[in-house]
Amino acid sequence: MENVHLAGEEEDLYSGYNDYNPTFDSEELENDVGFQQAVRTSHGRRPPMTAKFPGTAIGARPLASSFGARIPLASSMGRPMTGAVQDGAARPMTAVRAAGYTSSLTRGSTFDPLGQSKGPAPSLEAKNEDTPEEKIKILEKKVNDLIEESCMAQSIGALQLALEKAKEAGRKERALVRQREQSGNADHINLDLTYSVLLNLANQYANNEMYPEALNSYQVIVKNKMFSNAGRLKVNMANIYVKQKNYPKAIKFYRMALDQISNAHKEMRIKIMQNIGVVFVRMGQYSDAITSFEHIMSESPNIKTGFNLILCYYAIGDRERMKKAFQKLISVPLGIDDEDKYIPSNDDTDSSMVIEAIKNDKLHQMERDLKVLAEKYIMTAAKLIAPAIETSFATGFDWCVDMVKNSQYVELANDLEINKAITYLRQKDFNQVEAVETLKTFEKKDSRVKSAAATNLSFLYFLEKDYDQADRYADLAMTADRYNPAALINKGNTVFVKQDYEKAAEFYKEALRNDSSCTEALYNLGLTYKKLNRLEEALDCFLKLHAILRNSAQVMYQLANLYELLEDPQQAIEWLIQVLSVTHTDPQALAKLGELYDGEGDKSQAFQYYYESFRYFPSNIDVIEWLGAYYIETQFCEKAIQYFERATLIQPTQVKWQLMVASCYRRSGNYQKALETYKDIHRKFPENVECLRFLVRLCTDMGLKEVQDYATKLKKAEKMKEIKEQRVKSGREGSARGRRESREGSAGSAAGVSTPVLTSPKKASIMEMDVKADSGHSSNSTKGERLSAKMRSLPGSNEPYEASSPKEIDASYVDPLGPQMERPKTGAKRRVEDDDFADEELGDDLLPE
Numbered sequence: 034m035e036n037v038h039l040a041g042e043e044e045d046l047y048s049g050y051n052d053y054n055p056t057f058d059s060e061e062l063e064n065d066v067g068f069q070q071a072v073r074t075s076h077g078r079r080p081p082m083t084a085k086f087p088g089t090a091i092g093a094r095p096l097a098s099s100f101g102a103r104i105p106l107a108s109s110m111g112r113p114m115t116g117a118v119q120d121g122a123a124r125p126m127t128a129v130r131a132a133g134y135t136s137s138l139t140r141g142s143t144f145d146p147l148g149q150s151k152g153p154a155p156s157l158e159a160k161n162e163d164t165p166e167e168k169i170k171i172l173e174k175k176v177n178d179l180i181e182e183s184c185m186a187q188s189i190g191a192l193q194l195a196l197e198k199a200k201e202a203g204r205k206e207r208a209l210v211r212q213r214e215q216s217g218n219a220d221h222i223n224l225d226l227t228y229s230v231l232l233n234l235a236n237q238y239a240n241n242e243m244y245p246e247a248l249n250s251y252q253v254i255v256k257n258k259m260f261s262n263a264g265r266l267k268v269n270m271a272n273i274y275v276k277q278k279n280y281p282k283a284i285k286f287y288r289m290a291l292d293q294i295s296n297a298h299k300e301m302r303i304k305i306m307q308n309i310g311v312v313f314v315r316m317g318q319y320s321d322a323i324t325s326f327e328h329i330m331s332e333s334p335n336i337k338t339g340f341n342l343i344l345c346y347y348a349i350g351d352r353e354r355m356k357k358a359f360q361k362l363i364s365v366p367l368g369i370d371d372e373d374k375y376i377p378s379n380d381d382t383d384s385s386m387v388i389e390a391i392k393n394d395k396l397h398q399m400e401r402d403l404k405v406l407a408e409k410y411i412m413t414a415a416k417l418i419a420p421a422i423e424t425s426f427a428t429g430f431d432w433c434v435d436m437v438k439n440s441q442y443v444e445l446a447n448d449l450e451i452n453k454a455i456t457y458l459r460q461k462d463f464n465q466v467e468a469v470e471t472l473k474t475f476e477k478k479d480s481r482v483k484s485a486a487a488t489n490l491s492f493l494y495f496l497e498k499d500y501d502q503a504d505r506y507a508d509l510a511m512t513a514d515r516y517n518p519a520a521l522i523n524k525g526n527t528v529f530v531k532q533d534y535e536k537a538a539e540f541y542k543e544a545l546r547n548d549s550s551c552t553e554a555l556y557n558l559g560l561t562y563k564k565l566n567r568l569e570e571a572l573d574c575f576l577k578l579h580a581i582l583r584n585s586a587q588v589m590y591q592l593a594n595l596y597e598l599l600e601d602p603q604q605a606i607e608w609l610i611q612v613l614s615v616t617h618t619d620p621q622a623l624a625k626l627g628e629l630y631d632g633e634g635d636k637s638q639a640f641q642y643y644y645e646s647f648r649y650f651p652s653n654i655d656v657i658e659w660l661g662a663y664y665i666e667t668q669f670c671e672k673a674i675q676y677f678e679r680a681t682l683i684q685p686t687q688v689k690w691q692l693m694v695a696s697c698y699r700r701s702g703n704y705q706k707a708l709e710t711y712k713d714i715h716r717k718f719p720e721n722v723e724c725l726r727f728l729v730r731l732c733t734d735m736g737l738k739e740v741q742d743y744a745t746k747l748k749k750a751e752k753m754k755e756i757k758e759q760r761v762k763s764g765r766e767g768s769a770r771g772r773r774e775s776r777e778g779s780a781g782s783a784a785g786v787s788t789p790v791l792t793s794p795k796k797a798s799i800m801e802m803d804v805k806a807d808s809g810h811s812s813n814s815t816k817g818e819r820l821s822a823k824m825r826s827l828p829g830s831n832e833p834y835e836a837s838s839p840k841e842i843d844a845s846y847v848d849p850l851g852p853q854m855e856r857p858k859t860g861a862k863r864r865v866e867d868d869d870f871a872d873e874e875l876g877d878d879l880l881p882e
Contacts, residue, residue, distance in 0.1 A: 072556040165216040169213060169218070173209065176226060179199075180229055182198045185806075187237065192237070199236075203234050228263075235250035236269075238250055251266050270286050271285075271308070275312060280316045281316075284312055293303050310325035314341065321351075323346070330361055334361065334365045342359045347417060355418045356422055359415070359418060363411060365407075369404060407442070407877075412448065418433070419432075434450060460689060484514035488517060488520045488523060491503045495527065508524065510523065519544075521540050521547070522551070525538075541554045541555075552582060555578045556587075559571045568598055572592070572596075575595065576592070590609070590622065593605045593625070597606060606630070610626070620653060620656075627640070627656075647676075654683060656679070657679055661676035673693075676690075695711050720750050723749070
């Protein structure tokens with residue numbers, strides 16, 4: 034404490050710090066002559082010229098500089114004194130100055146601890162790339178870059194580019210090996226790089242389906258003893274042999290790879306054995322495949338192998354082992370945590386946030402996919418083995434359901450029950466009552482199962498046309514699950530058949546709001562708009578549906594029909610051509626195309642499509658009518674005969690087809706055949722007036738004796754026809770009079786209320802069919818009379834078909850043969866009145882007006 038100085042109260046502890054020494058005035062250095070001279074020359078480094086005392090170095094006198102500092106002189110030996118300044122830096126005193134910074138100020142020095150006053154560091158020496166070692170390093174980097182580019186190209190699907198990069202990497206790597214050998218560094222060849230290049234090249238060959246080249250590349254790697262673990266690549270070679278369907282060689286290479294993989298790699302060995310089992314299945318050697326699959330199920334069971342084992346047992350028909358394999362399948366552990374852990378708790382906010390974050394992460398998605406795959410395999414296996422393991426399908430399915438109920442897939446039991454009912458329906462000898470009873474057992478189950486069962490029941494009753502029950506179960510399905518689009522569609526269908534189209538459209542729209550990809554709802558909505566005559570909205574629905582279902586022939590046909598209703602036949606034709614690109618042999622589409630071309634006046638195209646339609650479906654009476662009329666119009670009556678004969682086979686009770694056959698024989702000049710045909714018609718239809726008239730005319734022309742007999746029958750038939758017509762006419766007048774009187778009698782009390790006309794259900798359905806059938810003709814009805822339309826209006830058997838009297842022709846005959854040049858009525862009157870049939874050879878009298 035004796036060396037400690039305590040400051041007094043009046044002493045200033047910080048005094049003296051502001052004292053100024055002119056020596057350190059750096060601002061006046063520009064005016065200092067000595068300093069400027071020292072900067073420009075070496076003057077500052079010269080020792081001052083002083084007198085020397087002989088024989089000693091200690092007597093050197095200090096010299097005052099312009100800075101006023103005293104500098105000791107150098108000794109005669111040239112060794113600076115301790116603490117002397119030499120070249121602007123002070124020599125430290127030995128063992129006195131500590132490491133680090135010094136507080137001594139030397140002349141010309143400044144405080145620069147980082148050495149910034151020395152200027153920038155000298156540039157690095159440029160690397161010499163001409164040396165062999167540098168060239169080898171650059172080439173190695175290029176090879177690695179090419180391998181990486183090849184792998185990246187493969188990952189984005191550019192397989193051809195990946196192969197080109199792999200080939201280039203192979204060329205560079207061979208050049209690198211040659212360069213190392215030339216430089217004498219053959220011992221330093223990078224084997225890992227060579228292995229990577231060859232393996233990548235082989236993989237790219239395999240990806241581009243260049244299998245021989247890939248096998249050669251793999252063979253180079255496998256045969257090289259310097260590559261460790263190269264034998265595993267025989268698995269890749271075996272996979273290529275499988276793609277080439279060379280199964281024996283594939284099994285050979287799989288087994289060779291299995292021998293070279295140690296038991297430590299258990300998962301790899303299991304996968305190879307699974308491949309061996311699959312190849313045996315493809316070869317039909319089920320017992321060998323069973324051996325592989327059983328070993329896997331005993332060592333490391335998995336869902337896919339268990340399902341394959343069931344398939345093999347099913348193939349050999351082993352019931353008991355099928356049951357055991359199914360039990361093994363449902364007992365395979367999936368390694369999936371319980372779904373309850375993803376349910377957030379209300380108490381802990383932090384855990385709820387964590388659960389929300391992991392609820393839909395990659396791991397949970399993988400777990401869900403694995404569970405869905407397991408359920409799919411179990412459902413498929415149950416449906417497959419149920420008919421085989423027991424005497425009946427129901428017993429086998431019940432056994433599967435019992436097994437599932439006692440397993441970890443207990444929630445699958447209800448789905449299996451529903452699937453059982455659906456399988457009943459899909460079987461050829463299905464028992465629909467069993468299906469309905471099975472589905473009804475789910476009415477008291479949980480909402481999801483109840484909704485699914487009720488939806489299926491509604492669909493079943495709808496197919497049976499029990500619309501009340503279908504409506505009830507659709508309501509039940511909607512109550513159980515309002516967001517079930519299938520239930521909403523069924524409800525809309527039941528409303529649709531009741532012709533409440535606006536309400537049906539609402540249900541279809543709601544189904545689309547719940548599931549925008551529900552194609553059934555969109556299709557039904559388009560049909561509903563079509564019924565409401567909102568054609569533009571219907572067109573919009575079907576165009577959206579076409580964007581989803583690009584190759585649906587039904588959707589394209591609806592589009593064609595809508596464009597036809599919108600009076601755009603060209604668009605309708607284009608859509609129908611697209612329909613035929615999907616279904617080449619659809620006779621209805623071909624006939625519709627023929628009808629559209631006929632409406633446009635293109636007879637040749639219409640004939641082509643009608644003929645194709647007839648070729649694929651020769652029983653369409655409309656097509657037969659058109660083709661027969663076309664040949665008559667083009668004066669090829671012989672060809673028309675075969676079509677009308679076919680129509681006779683289809684409708685044997687319609688006399689008009691047989692009359693047309695006889696008429697074609699007359700037109701072609703074969704009067705004998707025509708007479709035989711008319712006689713045959715007369716035997717079948719003895720009261721037909723037209724047949725008798727032509728028999729009279731033909732017998733008169735040919736001079737036959739039966740003329741008088743047929744004339745007598747003709748008079749009786751005409752008289753009977755007149756009596757029938759009078760009775761019908763009087764009956765109509767009586768009924769009209771009665772209706773008039775009843776209206777007059779009830780006018781006062783009814784006050785304008787009309788009584789609705791009741792129509793039987795059968796008649797109503799026929800009327801609906803007529804509306805659907807004729808809906809496509811409305812757009813073309815204004816384009817003039819068409820050939821097919823006229824053929825549809827052919828008279829019945831009780832109406833005149835061909836008559837000799839022009840008055841009868843004008844009154845009741847409709848041209849079945851298409852528009853032709855009108856024959857002057859005067860000529861017909863002359864022939865009839867004069868009874869002259871000399872020009873009948875030309876067939877002119879058969880041309881209807």
